[in-house]
Amino acid sequence: MSESAPGKRICNATVSRRIGISNSLMPLITASNLSRSFGAVDIFTGISLSIPHGARIAIVGPNGIGKTTLIRILIALDEPTTGSVQRARDLKIGYLPQEAALQGSHSVWQECLNAMQDLLEIEAELTSLEAAMSNPGHADQALERYSGLQAEFERRGGYSYETRIRQVLAGLGFDSGDYQRPITQLSGGQRTRLVLARLLLSEPDLLVLDEPTNHLDMQAVEWLEGYLSQWAGAVLIVSHDRYFLDRVVDRVWEMRSDGLEEYRGNYTAYVQQRQERWNLRQKLFEAEQERLLKELDYVKRNISGQRTLQAKGKLRRLSREVEAIESLGIEGVHGRSWLEVSQEADISTHTLSVAEVEKRIRSLRPPSHRLPQLNLHLRAANRSGELVLRTYDLKIGYPDEGQPLFTVPDLVFKRGECAAIIGPNGAGKTTFLKTLLGLLEPLSGKLVLGASLEVAYFAQAHEDLRPERTLVQEIESVKSNMLLAEIRSYLARFLFSGEQVFNPVSTLSGGERGRLALAKLMLNDANLLLLDEPTNHLDIPSQEILQEALDAYQGTILLVSHDRYLIDALATQVWAIEPDEGAMQVFEGNYSQYREWKEAQRLAESSLRQQQAAQATRQKSRSNGSAEQKRRKLRLAQVENHIAELETRLSELATRLENPPSDPIKVQRWGEEYVHIQNEINALLAEWESLHEQS
Numbered sequence: 039m040s041e042s043a044p045g046k047r048i049c050n051a052t053v054s055r056r057i058g059i060s061n062s063l064m065p066l067i068t069a070s071n072l073s074r075s076f077g078a079v080d081i082f083t084g085i086s087l088s089i090p091h092g093a094r095i096a097i098v099g100p101n102g103i104g105k106t107t108l109i110r111i112l113i114a115l116d117e118p119t120t121g122s123v124q125r126a127r128d129l130k131i132g133y134l135p136q137e138a139a140l141q142g143s144h145s146v147w148q149e150c151l152n153a154m155q156d157l158l159e160i161e162a163e164l165t166s167l168e169a170a171m172s173n174p175g176h177a178d179q180a181l182e183r184y185s186g187l188q189a190e191f192e193r194r195g196g197y198s199y200e201t202r203i204r205q206v207l208a209g210l211g212f213d214s215g216d217y218q219r220p221i222t223q224l225s226g227g228q229r230t231r232l233v234l235a236r237l238l239l240s241e242p243d244l245l246v247l248d249e250p251t252n253h254l255d256m257q258a259v260e261w262l263e264g265y266l267s268q269w270a271g272a273v274l275i276v277s278h279d280r281y282f283l284d285r286v287v288d289r290v291w292e293m294r295s296d297g298l299e300e301y302r303g304n305y306t307a308y309v310q311q312r313q314e315r316w317n318l319r320q321k322l323f324e325a326e327q328e329r330l331l332k333e334l335d336y337v338k339r340n341i342s343g344q345r346t347l348q349a350k351g352k353l354r355r356l357s358r359e360v361e362a363i364e365s366l367g368i369e370g371v372h373g374r375s376w377l378e379v380s381q382e383a384d385i386s387t388h389t390l391s392v393a394e395v396e397k398r399i400r401s402l403r404p405p406s407h408r409l410p411q412l413n414l415h416l417r418a419a420n421r422s423g424e425l426v427l428r429t430y431d432l433k434i435g436y437p438d439e440g441q442p443l444f445t446v447p448d449l450v451f452k453r454g455e456c457a458a459i460i461g462p463n464g465a466g467k468t469t470f471l472k473t474l475l476g477l478l479e480p481l482s483g484k485l486v487l488g489a490s491l492e493v494a495y496f497a498q499a500h501e502d503l504r505p506e507r508t509l510v511q512e513i514e515s516v517k518s519n520m521l522l523a524e525i526r527s528y529l530a531r532f533l534f535s536g537e538q539v540f541n542p543v544s545t546l547s548g549g550e551r552g553r554l555a556l557a558k559l560m561l562n563d564a565n566l567l568l569l570d571e572p573t574n575h576l577d578i579p580s581q582e583i584l585q586e587a588l589d590a591y592q593g594t595i596l597l598v599s600h601d602r603y604l605i606d607a608l609a610t611q612v613w614a615i616e617p618d619e620g621a622m623q624v625f626e627g628n629y630s631q632y633r634e635w636k637e638a639q640r641l642a643e644s645s646l647r648q649q650q651a652a653q654a655t656r657q658k659s660r661s662n663g664s665a666e667q668k669r670r671k672l673r674l675a676q677v678e679n680h681i682a683e684l685e686t687r688l689s690e691l692a693t694r695l696e697n698p699p700s701d702p703i704k705v706q707r708w709g710e711e712y713v714h715i716q717n718e719i720n721a722l723l724a725e726w727e728s729l730h731e732q733s
Contacts, residue, residue, distance in 0.1 A: 065090045066129055066244050066272055067112055072121035074107050081107060084297045085121070089244065093272045096283045096305065099293035101549050101577040105276045106136070108293065109246055112274075132242035136249045138233035140221055147217040149232055150203045153239040157199055160191045199239075206235045209261035210254070227253035238265065244272045251279045255462045256600055278578055280305050281602035281629075305603075309582075319405040323368050330356065330399045337392060350389075357390040360398050368405055413531035414556065414583055418593035419563035423489035426566060426594045427451035427474070432483035434470050442481045443469060444615050446622050451611075453488075453565075456588075456595040458605040458629065461615030467598045468498060470615075471568050474596070494564035498571040498598070500555045505544035509534055509554060512543065516561045532557045548575035556584065565593040573601045605629040674729045681722050688715050 065088045073083040081104040089095065089112075097105050110116035112123060113131050140149070151158065164187055170180035195202065207216070210231045224232065230253045237245060245266075251259045263285045266273060277283055283290070283305040290301045290308035301308040333352055340349040358380075362371050365383040390398070429449045435442035443466035451457060459467050472478045474485065475495060495502075503512060513525045520528070529539050532553045546554065552575045559567070567588075573581045585607055588595065599605055605612070605628065612625040612632040625632045691712045698705045 064124070064126055066093075066126050068124045069112060070122050072108070072111060072118045072123070074104060074111065074116075075119045080295065082293065082295050082297075085293075087291065087298055087300075089272055089274060091243075091272060092270075093274075093289065094266075094287045095273070096275050096277065096287040096290045097293055098276075098283075098290055098305075098308070098578050100579050101547075103293050103295060105293055106248055109133075109248060109274060109276060113246055126243075129244060130240075130242040131244045131246060132237035132240055133246045134230070134234050134237055134248060134250055136230075136252065137226060138230040140224075140229040140233055143220050143222055145218045145220055146207070146212060146224070146232060147203070149221065149236055150207065150239055153236040154199050154203075157191070157194060157196050160187060160194075161196060164188060164191060203235075203239060206238050206265075209258065209265060210235050211258045231258075234262075242271060244274065245269065246274045248276045249278065250275065251277060251282050251600075256460060256602070257462060259600075278573075278576070278581065279601070279603075280578065280581065281606065284603070319369065322372060323402075323404045326363075326368050326372065327399060327402060330360070331396075334392070334396055334399060337395075341392065353392065353395065354389045356395050356399075357388075358385050360390070360395060360402075361385045363402060364398070368402075414560060414587035416560060416567075416587050416591040416593075417563050418492075418565035418591065420490060420492060420565055422453050422491050422565040422594065424453050425450070425488040426453055426455075426491065427488065428486045430484040430486075432485055433481040434466055434473055435481045436469075436478075437481065442620065444617070444620050444622050446470075446483070447624055449613075449624065451594070451596075453594050454592070455610045456597060456608045457611040457613050458609035459596065459598045459613045459615070460600075460605070460629075462617060465615040465617050467615060468570055471495070471570055471596065471598060475568065491566050492562070492564045493566045493568060494559055494562040496555060496559050496567070496569045496572050498574065500551050502558070503543050503551060503555060505542060507543055508541060509539045509543070512554060512558060513561070516558050529557060549577065549580075552576055553580070567591070567593060567595045567597075569595065570598045571600065572597070573599065573604055602629050670729050670732055674726065677722050677726045677729065681719055681726070684715050684719050684722070688712065688719065691715070 067087075067089040069085065069087050072085040074081045085108065097108065099105055107116060111118050113133055114123070114125070115133075142149075164184065167180045167184040167187070170176045171184065173180075191197070204214075212228075212231070212235070221229065221232070234247075234250060250262065254262065259279070259282060263282060266286050273286065275283065275287060285304070287304055289303070290305060292299045292301065292308070292312065301311045303311070333356055337349045337353045337356065340346065341353070343349075359371070362379050362383040362385055365385070366379065370382070371379055427449060428451070429446050431448070432446040433442040434444055434446060459470060461467055469478060473480055474487075475493070507515070509529055510522065510525050513520065513528065526539055529535075534550075534553070534557075543551065543554065552572075556572070572584060576584065581601070581604070585604055588604075588608055595608065597605065597608065607628075609628045610626070612627065612629060614623045614625065614632070615621075616623060625635060627635070691708050694708055695705070695712065698708075
């Protein structure tokens with residue numbers, strides 16, 4: 039059973055939870071020997087793990103292996119069949135499920151404010167204390183409380199929380215017009231993005247994200263990558279987005295049905311280390327099998343000779359060792375004492391015959407943690423002409439919309455290249471592909487397809503799959519001359535087996551529909567592939583196999599995809615649709631190079647803006663300097679005139695005071711005025727000198 043401290047406080051299963059056992063030095067979560075079964079079916083067994091403070095961990099594995107089930111167990115939303123989970127006390131967890139449930143009629147802004155509840159409470163108390171400080175009877179006590187609370191409010195970003203809300207909402211694709219929209223008006227994807235916004239603003243100790251990029255366009259994903267790079271807490275992620283994992287995580291857990299294997303580094307480092315481990319395991323297997331056969335050869339040569347006792351003893355040991363390897367595998371036996379092995383392995387006490395030992399040694403299976411994989415091979419049956427596509431003044435869009443979605447620069451696309459078409463959702467990527475296919479007419483301009491082209495189209499929504507057809511019938515629709523046995527064998531390469539091949543398409547999951555669409559695509563032998571989001575719904579192992587197949591393909595590819603890892607591996611060109619500019623940009627290179635180019639452009643534009651601002655400031659300064667000089671001259675004249683007026687009055691007073699009247703009050707008033715004017719003249723003379731120095 040999962041263990042946690044009594045009285046755990048659950049705030050919201052989707053947003054945040056505070057649970058666990060107190061120990062500031064212990065990991066955030068520790069799990070031991072977890073397993074989960076549904077009925078008689080074991081989903082996974084033998085999983086032990088630890089999530090330290092500040093960790094950035096990805097869980098990868100094929101669809102159906104139990105990744106979501108595992109994270110739900112770790113955050114106390116599900117229970118393991120066996121094993122235990124320990125959590126740090128007061129651990130605050132933020133959890134984003136694949137499809138977030140968000141209820142209520144309040145606004146987008148209010149939902150984000152809910153993440154700031156602690157700050158809002160402090161802000162309200164500060165306001166109350168400000169009122170209390172005006173009461174003499176409570177002023178000292180209120181001031182003392184106010185001082186400490188204000189420091190805490192400032193430390194936690196209380197004076198900038200509205201700015202943070204705007205930044206997060208903007209990064210996740212919400213504009214200011216969405217702030218007051220009720221949640222009831224949001225789509226499912228928008229609700230998931232809003233839950234993610236609230237999670238980020240609530241700043242949990244552990245952020246658990248299940249497919250966080252599913253509802254984000256490329257720009258929002260890249261913003262999230264930057265945000266998480268500055269994240270102070272720990273992150274646990276399940277994602278099929280390999281480029282995202284490359285930029286966010288620093289360790290990878292590969293999940294299998296019999297356990298978890300940890301790799302250090304990002305996704306690319308994981309792929310390299312995984313291959314190295316596979317190679318080492320294969321070498322170990324071959325060396326151990328060779329050793330066993332050599333020892334068996336000794337037994338064969340001596341079983342009937344003078345060393346028969348030694349040979350029989352060695353045969354007994356070989357019998358036990360072979361059975362142990364069959365039970366635990368080469369790695370489970372290698373380097374361990376026989377006592378340890380015998381406690382785990384199911385080993386009989388009788389000695390096998392020489393022939394049986396040899397048969398079982400040669401039948402040992404090489405170690406492999408690879409699960410059943412797609413078997414893809416793309417072949418271009420005929421070679422196309424050198425020129426694949428050329429466009430002239432092309433504009434893409436729909437006639438009833440009045441204006442084009444975007445204009446296309448004059449393209450020259452040649453055989454063997456791969457162009458990746460990118461842009462935000464709704465920019466017109468699929469519309470462009472359909473225009474190339476002739477399914478839509480261009481608004482204006484001309485496109486020319488090359489000679490000897492055989493085109494195959496992979497549709498994002500798999501429109502060519504008919505729900506009422508069986509899998510066999512779908513294959514027959516492409517290759518009517520294939521025998522049933524051939525079709526079943528062919529579908530097995532795409533992980534469809536047994537009676538599943540007779541199920542209707544309507545019963546398939548998104549990933550299964552994608553695999554079936556790929557199976558049909560492979561039968562076309564086309565030399566130009568138009569692929570619209572081919573990795574959607576595919577798990578990472580399937581993405582890797584598809585990438586290898588496309589990389590080995592000898593034809594030409596036009597690829598619409600959000601999969602930046604795939605684009606980076608395949609693209610020779612990036613065609614970026616910029617909706618704000620209403621145009622397509624063409625860049626020669628892969629995605630990483632394109633991104634560097636865009637960043638260099640951004641920095642250059644920023645530098646230009648700074649230079650223009652500095653120039654404007656200098657011009658304004660010069661303009662202001664000219665105006666200031668005129669102002670000084672005017673003031674200088676005013677001061678001189680005023681001094682002259684005051685000196686005239688001072689002379690009059692001096693004359694009167696030389697012959698004072700008999701009225702002492704009048705004499706006193708003139709004397710005071712004389713002193714006042716004298717002081718005013720001194721001040722004006724000082725100003726006059728200063729104005730002269732500045733001229």
